[in-house]
Amino acid sequence: MSLDGSLSIRVNGEHRRVPGGTSVAEMVNLLGLDPLRVAVERNLEVIPRSTLGQVCVEDGDDYEIVHFVGGG
């Protein structure tokens, strides 16, 4: 954690900072994404969509945020 209390995390391989106390749902919103349209994995564990608002982002977390794209 940094001096200003923000958290350092990785999202889809990219470094990001979010304020301390942010929930995962809030973090997804901060990225400009709709939590209802994506799936979120935190440190290799899928977070059920129903609990995205209750799980808090922690310093050092590694997130994958995915959705459906065209494929065969």
Added chain:
Amino acid sequence: MNAPQSFNSDTWTVAGRTFTSRLIVGTGKYKSFEENAAAVEASGAEIVTVAVRRVNIADPNQPRLTDFIDPKKITYLPNTAGCFTAEDAIRTLRLAREAGGWNLVKLEVLGEAKTLYPDMRETLRATETLVKEGFEPMVYCVDDPIAAKQLEEAGAVAVMPLGAPIGSGLGIQNRVTIRLIVEGAKVPVLVDAGVGTASDAAVAMELGCDGVLINTAIAEAKDPLLMARAMKAAVEAGRLSYLAGRMQKRRYADPSSPLAGLI
């Protein structure tokens, strides 16, 4: 399988879900979402395959597949394309289940980039784990009746043997093994990969397959919408032909007009 009373009642069922269209189409390689959506419409498909990929967090407002193909109307079948180990495939499908909220998925675990041939050892391992976790996997596999049987025993809800390598458009290479898989399977059999043109789809259906999955042959046709219509007609024609039961082959000619009364 018994012939239905009429073609209109000819449906197929996978994991308790019943469909009328026997054509599943992919959503990759199209020039635009608009073209993709129009091709799905023209194909009459009720199921589309989709891939699971990272969202672009640098540009979160890019158009999305779901804006063009409504998951409430068309069943999304998430795949594991690009996965080369059981673990990667399982991880992908756990995320897919959360993104889509359903258990029906298409498993493919690839062995090498050159041929995109399935790695059956990893595929079988992934199938076992997925079934334990409550998934209903339709499984891409080699055109091998024993491998197909093993997948079925492991809980695959459908087996999807390749006709030829993914994206090759070479057509059904081994009709004998596809037929053997159909004869031995108690779950639906769908040819997945290798269909290049409409007659290939008809061949798969004439062999008794329950359906066909087509992506590249439609997406890379000069006119994808026309090819989507052609594939729809071919799948229906092949199915009807299978149900009708083809004539026996003869080694020599047999006249169709009566010989009696010849002048």
